[in-house]
Amino acid sequence: MYNQLDETHKKIIKMRYWNGRNGASWERIAVECNLGERTVYRYRDAIIEAIAEKVGWR
Secondary structure, three states: HHHHOOHHHHHHHHHHHHOOOOOOOHHHHHHOOOOOOOHHHHHHHHHHHHHHOOOOOO
């Protein structure tokens, strides 16, 4: 599933979840990805929904 994501979505996941205990804040991710904070939250929600569907929670 991860491999099917575009580069922006991958960067969000890496920055937030794969940086150990010190994952980047949503605000920092928005700045570094040159996106609005609300857009980053929408991307996050879409990623979570896709995972939930994949594991059968939806």
